Amino acid sequence: MKDFAVARRRMVAEQLAGAGLTDQRVLSAMEEVPRHRFVPRQLHHRAHQPSALPIGFGQTISKPFTVGLMTTLLELKGHEHVLEVGTGSGYQGAVLSRLAGTVLSVERVQPLAMRAKNTLAELGYDNITVLAHDGICGVADHAPFDSIIVTACAPQLPPHLVSQLKDGGYLLIPVDKGREQILYRYRRQKEEVVIEQSVSCRFVPLLGGVETGATPDQLEGPVASVPTDGEQFA
Numbered sequence: 001m002k003d004f005a006v007a008r009r010r011m012v013a014e015q016l017a018g019a020g021l022t023d024q025r026v027l028s029a030m031e032e033v034p035r036h037r038f039v040p041r042q043l044h045h046r047a048h049q050p051s052a053l054p055i056g057f058g059q060t061i062s063k064p065f066t067v068g069l070m071t072t073l074l075e076l077k078g079h080e081h082v083l084e085v086g087t088g089s090g091y092q093g094a095v096l097s098r099l100a101g102t103v104l105s106v107e108r109v110q111p112l113a114m115r116a117k118n119t120l121a122e123l124g125y126d127n128i129t130v131l132a133h134d135g136i137c138g139v140a141d142h143a144p145f146d147s148i149i150v151t152a153c154a155p156q157l158p159p160h161l162v163s164q165l166k167d168g169g170y171l172l173i174p175v176d177k178g179r180e181q182i183l184y185r186y187r188r189q190k191e192e193v194v195i196e197q198s199v200s201c202r203f204v205p206l207l208g209g210v211e212t213g214a215t216p217d218q219l220e221g222p223v224a225s226v227p228t229d230g231e232q233f234a
């Protein structure tokens with residue numbers, strides 16, 4: 001079985017280091033995590049290309065540079081308790097798990113959550129937990145978090161996420177600004193949040209209860225009944 005180590009090294013050199021990302025811990029983590037395991041088997045040969053790829057259920061795994069940039073912006077030191085909203089394939093979560101203490105990742109599409117959970121378990125990444133859950137209100141039971149990363153584009157800053165952040169912690173979130181999406185890094189300062197960084201980006205939408213007025217229970221029905229799409233994962 002091909003492990004794509006050469007492709008990963010090239011991906012890191014050309015798409016991350018070559019594009020200005022310099023955090024050595026992030027580069028090493030992305031050289032280590034087998035990205036191909038997070039895409040459908042028939043796309044393994046494309047896993048290291050500079051593009052997002054479909055993972056089923058209308059969702060995508062982000063392109064390598066986006067994962068590298070978001071991970072860099074979190075400035076993880078190794079001890080942090082991190083919340084990820086939007087597990088998707090589990091790849092971003094896997095990278096975070098190599099750099100933080102513990103990661104809790106929530107995904108509203110239940111079959112995606114199950115698949116990510118299995119992949120992460122097969123790889124032996126045991127400091128990351130995946131929950132099939134709408135993450136727009138965060139996960140109060142596991143709060144507060146040192147950092148929160150949202151990997152889908154929100155219509156506005158979700159207030160619950162801010163309240164579940166530790167003082168001094170980062171919230172990284174793409175927000176829809178009409179003509180473009182902006183990836184913001186907020187830092188919590190006591191009862192306020194300040195914008196520290198912003199960069200133009202492109203993400204799938206963050207869906208969920210707050211905007212639609214539906215409760216998490218109402219969301220579970222349609223989410224749980226999404227048919228599996230027969231994609232092969234390895």
Ligand code: SAH
Nearest residue numbers: 061086088089091092108135151206207208
């Ligand atoms: N981080 C992922 C890519 C994310 S794609 C990866 O590495 O593969 C965005 C994901 O966010 C999708 O899987 C989508 O189903 C999920 N999502 C959208 N709205 C959500 C919400 N309110 N709560 C939890 N997950 C959500």
